[in-house]
Amino acid sequence: MIRKYLRSVPSVAAALVALHASAQVPTTQTAVVQTRNGGPEVLELQSVPVLEPGPGQILISVHAAAVNPVDWRMREGYSGRPQPGRRPPPSSPPVRIPGFDAAGTIAALGPGVTGLSVGDAVFAMIGLIRVDGLNGGYSEYVVAPANRSLPLPDGFTFAEAAGLGTVGLAAARILIPVDIQPGQRVFVNGIAGGVGSSAAQMAKALGAVVIGTASARHHEYLESIGVDQIVDYTQVNFEDVVEPVDVYVETVSVEFATRGLKIIKPGGAIASVVGVPAPELCQQAEVDCPELGPPDAQPEAGAMSEPELLAHVRQLAQEGSYRVNVDRTFPLAEAGAAQEYNREGHTTGKVILIVRE
Ligand SMILES: NC(=O)c1ccc[n+]([C@@H]2O[C@H](COP(=O)([O-])OP(=O)(O)OC[C@H]3O[C@@H](n4cnc5c(N)ncnc54)[C@H](OP(=O)(O)O)[C@@H]3O)[C@@H](O)[C@H]2O)c1
Numbered sequence: 544m545i546r547k548y549l550r551s552v553p554s555v556a557a558a559l560v561a562l563h564a565s566a567q568v569p570t571t572q573t574a575v576v577q578t579r580n581g582g583p584e585v586l587e588l589q590s591v592p593v594l595e596p597g598p599g600q601i602l603i604s605v606h607a608a609a610v611n612p613v614d615w616r617m618r619e620g621y622s623g624r625p626q627p628g629r630r631p632p633p634s635s636p637p638v639r640i641p642g643f644d645a646a647g648t649i650a651a652l653g654p655g656v657t658g659l660s661v662g663d664a665v666f667a668m669i670g671l672i673r674v675d676g677l678n679g680g681y682s683e684y685v686v687a688p689a690n691r692s693l694p695l696p697d698g699f700t701f702a703e704a705a706g707l708g709t710v711g712l713a714a715a716r717i718l719i720p721v722d723i724q725p726g727q728r729v730f731v732n733g734i735a736g737g738v739g740s741s742a743a744q745m746a747k748a749l750g751a752v753v754i755g756t757a758s759a760r761h762h763e764y765l766e767s768i769g770v771d772q773i774v775d776y777t778q779v780n781f782e783d784v785v786e787p788v789d790v791y792v793e794t795v796s797v798e799f800a801t802r803g804l805k806i807i808k809p810g811g812a813i814a815s816v817v818g819v820p821a822p823e824l825c826q827q828a829e830v831d832c833p834e835l836g837p838p839d840a841q842p843e844a845g846a847m848s849e850p851e852l853l854a855h856v857r858q859l860a861q862e863g864s865y866r867v868n869v870d871r872t873f874p875l876a877e878a879g880a881a882q883e884y885n886r887e888g889h890t891t892g893k894v895i896l897i898v899r900e
Contacts (some may be wrong), residue, residue, distance in 0.1 A: 568651055570592065572591060572593045574677065577639050580619060586618070594675075596686050600653040603646075607646050607895050608699035608896045610710065610893075612881055614885075618882065620637065640681055641679050642685070643668060644667070646704035646707075648664055650684060665692045667691055669687045696860035705895055706892065708897055711741050711853075711860075713738050714856075726751070729792065730790070731756075734794075735761035737753075737892060740764075754785055757773055759775055760891070781806070788888065789811045790813075791803040800820050801820040804824060810830075810841070814835075819834055820833035868892030872894075872895045873893055873897070
């Protein structure tokens with residue numbers, strides 16, 4: 544009897560901690576709500592309910608949230624012209640809380656969640672998991688899937704960790720299938736951006752020679768992450784100055800990827816987050832152009848799932864081979880300005896909203 548009581552003490556204590564912490568969670572919170580499709584003026588600070596985490600979900604008290612291009616595209620109702628090979632945008636109601644990436648501390652655990660505790664510092668990829676209410680990173684509290692919520696890597700601030708998910712996972716998703724080998728030449732178009740700088744660091748960690756395009760303002764940062772050759776695309780066309788490469792990474796547009804076929808060795812590959820050239824062009828150039836499926840699609844046999852990819856990204860960050868550069872931070876109330884700054888398209892790394900200091 545006594546033994547049974549003692550065995551249950553840690554779980555009782557944990558339950559009490561969880562109860563205490565969840566008792567401090569308010570029922571309402573301040574969040575940035577996209578009230579309709581349009582410009583930054585459609586983003587409003589509103590008081591909205593705090594959702595309870597469902598099975599397999601956690602509630603995060605948000606300290607920082609990342610701004611991604613998908614946020615202002617969804618705000619505009621995805622008016623961008625479709626590109627061949629580009630995945631369709633996620634469907635989402637126009638009234639929503641933006642933000643797919645957040646970092647903070649766990650405020651409550653949903654049923655069945657193990658391996659995480661209330662109070663843990665985590666970063667998460669939120670996704671469109673709650674259709675029953677407003678839920679997104681631009682808020683004081685967000686519900687996230689437990690299997691896409693991971694402890695902050697050592698030495699990471701909340702702002703840096705908030706910038707790990709979407710871009711790190713996108714870079715890992717496109718690079719793993721092309722299987723970069725030490726010594727191979729990897730070219731990254733748009734190497735200073737969120738996806739580009741992630742791909743550059745991952746390729747360097749695999750022992751590749753990394754080349755990429757960026758305007759002059761980013762050169763010091765790119766040298767600091769070990770980029771071997773930087774091409775200022777405002778001065779020259781990359782295809783005129785870059786020696787043949789094994790892997791071409793595209794982060795800007797499919798038109799560039801088509802130009803990129805000129806600098807890829809026969810037998811090489813394109814890894815793109817913005818679409819691949821027409822199959823006949825890839826065939827002609829003897830280049831492998833794998834298409835990126837929707838982010839939440841079931842992985843093909845043998846491919847890594849999203850939670851596995853995210854764990855891979857965290858591991859790289861934990862080992863010190865992948866850092867997030869925070870270009871600029873904005874307070875939550877200035878989410879519209881933050882999206883417009885990101886929309887200009889010239890950030891070095893990530894734009895981050897600070898929700899709690
Ligand atoms: N499919 C997916 O799962 C997925 C995931 C994440 C992102 N994406 C997409 O990938 C794209 C990039 O995202 P991101 O987060 O990396 O964007 P970002 O952080 O805003 O980066 C933009 C970068 O592009 C560079 N750039 C702009 N025009 C350029 C040009 N003509 N040539 C070379 N570089 C140029 C900019 O550098 P300069 O200042 O030098 O111009 C800037 O560093 C977006 O379209 C995004 O929606 C897709």
